[in-house]
Amino acid sequence: MEGITTFKSDYRPYKIDKQPRHAPEEYKPKQGVIDLGTTYKRDFNSYKVHPVVIVRPLERQQVKKGKLDTVPTYKDDYRAWDIQKSELYKPQQTYYPPTVRFGNSTTFQDDYVPREIKPRQSCKPSPAVKRSTIPFSGNTSHRLDYVPHRPEFKLARPKDSYKPPDQPLEDLTTHRCDFQGLVGETAKICRPAHTRVAQDAPFEGSTEFRDSFQAWALPAPQVQKVPECVPPAGTMQLQSTSHLDYVPHQATRVLPIRPASRRRNHNFPFQGKSTTMQDFPAWESCRQGLIKQEPQIPSPSGKFDGLSTFRSHYVPHELIPTESCKPADAPLKRSLPFDDVTMYSLEYMPKKLETCPASYPSPPGYLFETTDSRGHKFFRKIAPAVKAF
Numbered sequence: 566m567e568g569i570t571t572f573k574s575d576y577r578p579y580k581i582d583k584q585p586r587h588a589p590e591e592y593k594p595k596q597g598v599i600d601l602g603t604t605y606k607r608d609f610n611s612y613k614v615h616p617v618v619i620v621r622p623l624e625r626q627q628v629k630k631g632k633l634d635t636v637p638t639y640k641d642d643y644r645a646w647d648i649q650k651s652e653l654y655k656p657q658q659t660y661y662p663p664t665v666r667f668g669n670s671t672t673f674q675d676d677y678v679p680r681e682i683k684p685r686q687s688c689k690p691s692p693a694v695k696r697s698t699i700p701f702s703g704n705t706s707h708r709l710d711y712v713p714h715r716p717e718f719k720l721a722r723p724k725d726s727y728k729p730p731d732q733p734l735e736d737l738t739t740h741r742c743d744f745q746g747l748v749g750e751t752a753k754i755c756r757p758a759h760t761r762v763a764q765d766a767p768f769e770g771s772t773e774f775r776d777s778f779q780a781w782a783l784p785a786p787q788v789q790k791v792p793e794c795v796p797p798a799g800t801m802q803l804q805s806t807s808h809l810d811y812v813p814h815q816a817t818r819v820l821p822i823r824p825a826s827r828r829r830n831h832n833f834p835f836q837g838k839s840t841t842m843q844d845f846p847a848w849e850s851c852r853q854g855l856i857k858q859e860p861q862i863p864s865p866s867g868k869f870d871g872l873s874t875f876r877s878h879y880v881p882h883e884l885i886p887t888e889s890c891k892p893a894d895a896p897l898k899r900s901l902p903f904d905d906v907t908m909y910s911l912e913y914m915p916k917k918l919e920t921c922p923a924s925y926p927s928p929p930g931y932l933f934e935t936t937d938s939r940g941h942k943f944f945r946k947i948a949p950a951v952k953a954f
Contacts, residue, residue, distance in 0.1 A: 575806035587789065599779055606770065620938060642912055654897065660890040676878040688858060706840045 922928035931944035 571806070571810060575810055595782070601776070603775070609770070642914055644912060646908065656892055672879065672882075676875075676880070678878075685861070706844045710840045710843070 922931060927933070928944060930947055932947055934943045934945050936942050
């Protein structure tokens with residue numbers, strides 16, 4: 566075999582040119598000093614911050630403590646009265662239940678006539694088992710129609726005897742070969758020591774980003790020009806190497822390879838009879854008619870009266886309404902006039918309403934003293950002058 570395919574013989578390698586790669590220009594920093602000043606540094610004026618002074622209210626003079634002899638209005642105006650228990654106005658009970666037993670009968674007890682009920686005859690067959698007089702035949706279709714056949718002889722396959730290997734067993738593992746049982750050292754912790762950084766210096770207004778950042782002017786991006794597409798000169802060949810070099814060959818169809826049939830050929834004819842066809846022949850059957858039960862109650866003859874036992878035997882009675890034991894809803898009337906005098910109307914003492922002095926711009930009887938930082942005004946009550954005897 567030459568080992569040459571149509572691809573190896575027809576393939577023509579072409580020279581592939583690499584695409585030009587755009588080389589970026591070398592970065593050249595500009596010369597000069599960068600102005601790191603910001604509008605925040607220029608406009609911000611630092612102020613010295615002092616601690617806030619706690620504003621406390623002015624101390625008030627405590628009033629001297631002494632015994633206060635006062636009587637509240639409740640103790641002064643309230644007087645205990647001896648209240649007597651009022652009598653009940655509930656009417657006396659006039660209804661008494663009867664002592665004689667109720668012996669009246671109902672209309673159903675008077676008009677109902679008991680009748681004898683005859684039980685209906687049951688149409689259910691008796692559950693008694695009927696035993697046959699013919700002796701039991703133990704023959705079955707299988708015992709009568711079964712033909713024993715001689716089983717075919719099967720070839721016994723001899724068992725292969727066990728042959729132990731000639732070479733000894735290598736019970737060494739990679740762990741036993743490579744493990745030497747060396748004592749290793751415990752791994753050291755690579756975590757750095759935790760040191761707390763504390764600075765006592767005051768905070769400066771600059772940060773590392775502000776000090777280290779340098780603003781550079783970025784040049785405008787250059788637009789790469791795409792070369793214009795120039796179509797090749799000449800006509801295009803639309804034929805491929807397969808169309809030009811392919812040679813048709815006359816080939817024959819491959820026949821399918823099927824396995825040999827394992828079907829056994831029997832010489833005796835086929836018997837189309839079965840035990841079911843012989844033991845269960847077809848019988849002529851006819852459809853059984855409906856079994857109707859004869860009516861035991863004869864159908865009525867004549868015109869229907871439309872009267873029931875209740876209508877024919879009912880005797881109307883005159884109803885006597887029962888007397889109501891509920892007391893009358895008439896209001897209780899008295900000849901004496903209504904006494905509308907209460908303890909509140911007798912013992913109430915009207916008092917004069919005094920105006921709150923805080924509603925005046927300058928309350929009478931008080932002298933202005935000072936005003937605190939919150940705008941609250943403090944007044945002092947003017948003590949009345951005492952005349953000497």
